[in-house]
Amino acid sequence: MSETMSQxxxxxxxxxxxxxxxxxxxxxxxxxxxxxxDFALAQEKLTAADQALVEAHHSQTGLLTEEASGNPMTVTLLAVHSQDHLMTSITFNDMAKEVVDLYKRLGNE
Known part of the structure; x- marks a missing residue:
C-alpha cells in the first residue's frame, strides 16, 4: 500500500x-x-446546493468503490477533512432548507 494518495x-x-x-x-x-x-433566489440557491452535494457524493462514491475493489486509500488529514467538510455541508444544507421555510411562513402571517 502506498503512503500517499494517488492523483x-x-x-x-x-x-x-x-x-x-x-x-x-x-x-x-x-x-x-x-x-x-427573495424566495425565488433562495430556492435557486438551495437547488444549487443540492447539486453541489450530488457532485461531492460522486467523488465520495468513487473513493468507496476503489476501496471496495481492493485499492484502499491511505488515510490522511486531508481525506478526513474532506469527509468532515461533506458531513457539515449536508447538515448545514438541511438546516438551511428549514430556515428558508420558516422565513416563508413568517412572511405569510
Missing amino acids: EQLEAVMGLIINAGNAKSDAMEAIQAAKVG
Missing part, C-alpha cells in the same frame, strides 16, 4: 472539499435571500 484519489478528495464548500456557501446564500424575502 485520482487526491482529485476525488479535492472534489469533495470544493463541492461541499460550494454547497455550504449556496445554502448560506439561500438563507440570506430568504431573510430579505
Whole structure:
C-alpha cells in the first residue's frame, strides 16, 4: 500500500472539499435571500446546493468503490477533512432548507 494518495484519489478528495464548500456557501446564500424575502433566489440557491452535494457524493462514491475493489486509500488529514467538510455541508444544507421555510411562513402571517 502506498503512503500517499494517488492523483485520482487526491482529485476525488479535492472534489469533495470544493463541492461541499460550494454547497455550504449556496445554502448560506439561500438563507440570506430568504431573510430579505427573495424566495425565488433562495430556492435557486438551495437547488444549487443540492447539486453541489450530488457532485461531492460522486467523488465520495468513487473513493468507496476503489476501496471496495481492493485499492484502499491511505488515510490522511486531508481525506478526513474532506469527509468532515461533506458531513457539515449536508447538515448545514438541511438546516438551511428549514430556515428558508420558516422565513416563508413568517412572511405569510
